[in-house]
Amino acid sequence: MPRWPASSSDRATVGGVTSRASRNVDFFCAVVVVGLLAGFAGLSTTVVLRFVEHLTYHYTFGSLLDAIAGTNPVRRAVGPMVGGGLAGLGWWMLRRRADVPPLAGTIARHERIPRLSWSIDALLQLVLVGSGASLGREGAPRQFAAVLSDLCTGWLKRLSRADREILLACAAGAGLGAVYAVPLAGALYALRVMLKTSHPRAVGAALLTSSLAVAIGSAVTHDRPELDWPSADSTYVLTAHGLVLAPLALAVGLAFNRIMAVARPATLLRSWVLIPALAAAGLLTGICSHWWPELPGNGKSILTVSLASGMTLSAAAVILVLKPLLTALFLRAGGAGGMLTPSLATGAAAGSLLVLTINSVAGTHLHLPAVSLAGAAGVLAVTQGSPVWAAIFVWELARPPIWLLVVFLGSAVGAHGLRMLAKRRL
Incomplete structure (x- = not known):
């Protein structure tokens, strides 16, 4: 388990108990906000992804597989090509002007969150994956959830660096959980893959944020097939x-x-x-x-x-x-x-x-x-x-x-x- 540095409020000798209590209240409020924002990130990125899929393969209802099989051969080949070209144009323009650092490393090193570049990069990922690229769609909601969480909790000055690391990692895990409707897996992703810890503070935050995010994202992820399973x-x-x-x-x-x-x-x-x-x-x-x-x-x-x-x-x-x-x-x-x-x-x-x-x-x-x-x-x-x-x-x-x-x-x-x-x- 990582040994996070204590905040200045933790080290205070005068009013230390009150300071810690205030920080805990701030942390709990931030956890709730992060869960709601991650749910919005999952919901919005899913809507954008489906819009790109429908635009690429020109269909209204049904699954992507049915749409690909049913569309004409020219569109089936040209659609992913156009989507790839547009995403490439966007990344060329973005990367010439700004850095797009990796999510996990940026959070672990407590570096500044590049809000604009991550948001644009997430949108371009949706364009590329929605047009047929063989890549996962979970990168976009993880980044967007981290951006929104950093933007809306940055004013809570009493939070320590460790708390912010937990919140951002939980935002990424909750974003993953929201798009795939997997609350427990979203929480475990934050704990085992991002933070590599089982600290009670992190466990509680991960479970709460992922549950809230999945609840909000369920508006667009409720479609699940009924299958016959073995006994x-x-x-x-x-x-x-x-x-x-x-x-x-x-x-x-x-x-x-x-x-x-x-x-x-x-x-x-x-x-x-x-x-x-x-x-x-x-x-x-x-x-x-x-x-x-x-x-x-x-x-x-x-x-x-x-x-x-x-x-x-x-x-x-x-x-x-x-x-x-x-x-x-x-x-x-x-x-x-x-x-x-x-x-x-x-x-x-x-x-x-x-x-x-x-x-x-x-x-x-x-x-x-x-x-x-x-x-x-x-x-x-x-x-x-x-x-x-x-x-x-x-x-x-x-x-x-x-x-x-x-x-x-x-x-x-x-x-x-x-x-x-x-x-x-x-």
């Missing part, structure tokens, strides 16, 4: 397959991390090359979507097909390869976006490939959605380094019966444990 009698069988899946999840997760590390430029691209590079990446994604309409976007379409048991063996194999490669292509071209859902979708494809192979060879009838989600949890545990968070995130995202959380934990903890064991031996 609890299958727990042992599915858990065994989740553990068997762990080595595959480890290999896929490590490969995903390696590909992204190689693809990510050492410094942000700032030249005009951003425009044709992102346009070309969008065009290639659009062309690939003629055969595999699940590829554009953050990966939700891949999860949708996996949960509906609509994935074929050949499609799972192709998506397992193409999804991380397209994500790396956008990173190499200078794009910005989240990595959670691309790695999640890659893991779902790996799980689908395994279960479809077993069902085909052995003639079994393993539950495709359950094993696909276990693969997603395993890969996410490797890419994010937090197996419990990964399992809970996947469970909250799909909302299966509670007992399936055991299956997801088995795959996530197994993959993460194998990684730790390999590190020790090396």
Whole structure:
């Protein structure tokens, strides 16, 4: 647990109790404000993202997957290309004039929040992802939530640097929770991924902010499919397959991390090359979507097909390869976006490939959605380094019966444990 420095109010000897009480009141008020603002950030970014999707693929109702499959071939290819070009133009103009530092490092180092550049960068991420780029959409609400929280709580002078770090990290986690409607996973993201602490002050703030944010964001995230899940009698069988899946999840997760590390430029691209590079990446994604309409976007379409048991063996194999490669292509071209859902979708494809192979060879009838989600949890545990968070995130995202959380934990903890064991031996 990090040892945060005490504030001047903590060190006061005269009226110290009153000072601490006042700071606690300020902190509680700030936590409530941050939760509400993060919910607004999640809601507004979701609305903007859906607007861009509808504009790109010219549809009014239904899912993005249906829209991509139903639109004409020219629009399917040109739409992502135009979106990539526009995002590239925006980043070229932004990065020539301002720095866009990473979220986690800026918060951890207690640096000044670049409100304007982060806000513009978040909008450009939505344009890129909404037009079909293979990147996650969670980066935009995390940044926007942090900007709003910093703007609206900066006047509370009694808060210490540690309190501000907690608030900003909770804002980022709550923004993530709001767009995916995952309150517990949003809180755990702030605690385990951003802060790496279990301090009671941080735990309470994370739970409250994430819950408030998800409640506000539910106005646009309430649409969840009703699926047929296996009975609890299958727990042992599915858990065994989740553990068997762990080595595959480890290999896929490590490969995903390696590909992204190689693809990510050492410094942000700032030249005009951003425009044709992102346009070309969008065009290639659009062309690939003629055969595999699940590829554009953050990966939700891949999860949708996996949960509906609509994935074929050949499609799972192709998506397992193409999804991380397209994500790396956008990173190499200078794009910005989240990595959670691309790695999640890659893991779902790996799980689908395994279960479809077993069902085909052995003639079994393993539950495709359950094993696909276990693969997603395993890969996410490797890419994010937090197996419990990964399992809970996947469970909250799909909302299966509670007992399936055991299956997801088995795959996530197994993959993460194998990684730790390999590190020790090396």
